[in-house]
Amino acid sequence: MGLFILRRLGVMLLTALCLTFIVFWLTNLYPNLEKLAKTQGNFRMSDEAVSSYLGDRGYLEPLPIKFGQWLGVAPGWVTEKADGKTMGRCFSEGTPPEERRSFCGVLQGDWGQSTVFKDEVGSIVATRLGLTGKLMFWVLVLMVPSALLIGVLAGMREGSKLDRSLSTVSIVSTATPEYVSGVIFIAVFASSAFGLKWFKGSATSAMDSANFENFFLPVLTISLYGMGYIARMTRASMTEVMTAQYIRTARLKGVSFGNIVMKHALRNALIAPFTVIMLQIPWLLNGVVIVETLFNYKGFGWVLVQAAGNNDIELLLAVSVVSVIVVLLTQLISDIGYVFLNPRIRIS
Numbered sequence: 001m002g003l004f005i006l007r008r009l010g011v012m013l014l015t016a017l018c019l020t021f022i023v024f025w026l027t028n029l030y031p032n033l034e035k036l037a038k039t040q041g042n043f044r045m046s047d048e049a050v051s052s053y054l055g056d057r058g059y060l061e062p063l064p065i066k067f068g069q070w071l072g073v074a075p076g077w078v079t080e081k082a083d084g085k086t087m088g089r090c091f092s093e094g095t096p097p098e099e100r101r102s103f104c105g106v107l108q109g110d111w112g113q114s115t116v117f118k119d120e121v122g123s124i125v126a127t128r129l130g131l132t133g134k135l136m137f138w139v140l141v142l143m144v145p146s147a148l149l150i151g152v153l154a155g156m157r158e159g160s161k162l163d164r165s166l167s168t169v170s171i172v173s174t175a176t177p178e179y180v181s182g183v184i185f186i187a188v189f190a191s192s193a194f195g196l197k198w199f200k201g202s203a204t205s206a207m208d209s210a211n212f213e214n215f216f217l218p219v220l221t222i223s224l225y226g227m228g229y230i231a232r233m234t235r236a237s238m239t240e241v242m243t244a245q246y247i248r249t250a251r252l253k254g255v256s257f258g259n260i261v262m263k264h265a266l267r268n269a270l271i272a273p274f275t276v277i278m279l280q281i282p283w284l285l286n287g288v289v290i291v292e293t294l295f296n297y298k299g300f301g302w303v304l305v306q307a308a309g310n311n312d313i314e315l316l317l318a319v320s321v322v323s324v325i326v327v328l329l330t331q332l333i334s335d336i337g338y339v340f341l342n343p344r345i346r347i348s
Contacts (some may be wrong), residue, residue, distance in 0.1 A: 008335065012328045014323075023320040024067050027313050035311045040115060048185050056081070058089055068319070070112075072105020106321070112314030116306060121318045124303065129322065132209055132292070132299035135218065136284045138210075143223040144230065144277055151234020151273065156261055158239045167235065174228030182221040182294045190217060203295035218295045222288060226280050233276045238269040271338065278334035282327040 037053040038045050045053070054060050058069065058077030068074030069089060076089030087093045088106035104110040105321040111121035154166040241247065242265055250260050290300035291332040296302075300319070 004339075005332075005336065008332050012332060014326055016328055019324045023068060023324075024161065024317060026253060027320075028059070028063065028066060032311060032313065036115065036313060039311060047320070055079075070115045071104050072103050072107035072110070075102045076104055084130035092106065092236045111318045114309045114312055114315045116315065121314050122317065125300075125318050125322060128285060128298065128303040130285055131297070132288055132301065134210065135215075135222070135288060135292075135297065135299060137189055137244075137283070138215065138219045139208045139222045139226075140280075142219055143227045143280075146223070147227040148270070148273065150227070150231040152238055152261070152266065152269070154231070155235040155238025155242065163235075167232070170228040170231040170235070172228070173224045174232065176225065178221050178225050178290045179294060181224055182217075182291060185217050185221055186294075187303070193248050201225075203297040207298060208278070218291050218297055221294075222284065222291050224324065229278070230273055230276055232267065237272040238326065241265045241269045244268075274337055275334050278330050278337065281330045282323070285323060285326050 032048055033054050036059075037050045040223045041049070041053055051060070056079045058066065058079070061069075065074055069076050078086060078088040080086055085093055088100065090101040090110075091099065109122065111125070113119070114121050115123055117124055150170060151165050154170075157163060186337075203214055205216050206218075215243060244265075247260060247265060250264055251257075255264075285300060288299060289304055291297070292299050292301040293305055303315065304319045307319055308313070
């Protein structure tokens, strides 16, 4: 097991490095850099002014050098201005020479400065990731038990009325995008259009103090979409297990149907859904973009939209790298958990 984990960690590190380099290359294409210069300066800037702006700030250096500077394995750029002042990546203008750093990148914990929020990228990402983590926690609390219950009930008796009814509910919930169900929930339960107005709180206020009124609708909107997919996978797995030979043997021995389901079928039926549930975590991290924008909940997805819409390169890079890391870690946990749940893989 230790060798397996080390091997997977090595593959994860290489994969993260390659994906990060691709994202870095895409965000540092010249049209993006030109747009950044004009956003920070003047949209009527000439081509010479744009080149001067980008050159002074190290954007026109070769891509491998820029990537190394961003990682923190190469010395940051330093520019001597015409007035004799010096500016650099690792220090602000006017910093005494003895206080200037040479290396400042991700490995040193320096993610850069956001051009939109005028703050350190690391603190922005940490704050917004915490808010989305709170949202994801309650989504999982609602989504996973509900989906497993629906899938197990549907798969216990294949072809029954209960199976057909629950399967229909699962398909409808999966086929309904979040931006559709979210708008419906807002119109029915949070506005005066239908006269209900059960939820009077705003999801924005849930950032500081979450309660049932201001937090339930975004949680429900995200949960419904993932719930149907997990329920269908659980139902398919449960149906397959219930037709296995050892289940038939248990029935012939007179074991009650409840004991067959709980003691013999349930654990084996949950092996496949476990992987699906773990893969929902990276989907939740990036799939909340629509819901957070719709409910104006300023979490990780909202920051991703702001960074992409305003061409905030440093922030967009940080958000992308965090997403890559979360996906890879989730896959590692999923593989380890699958080995523990499935004895055949553990023995082999």
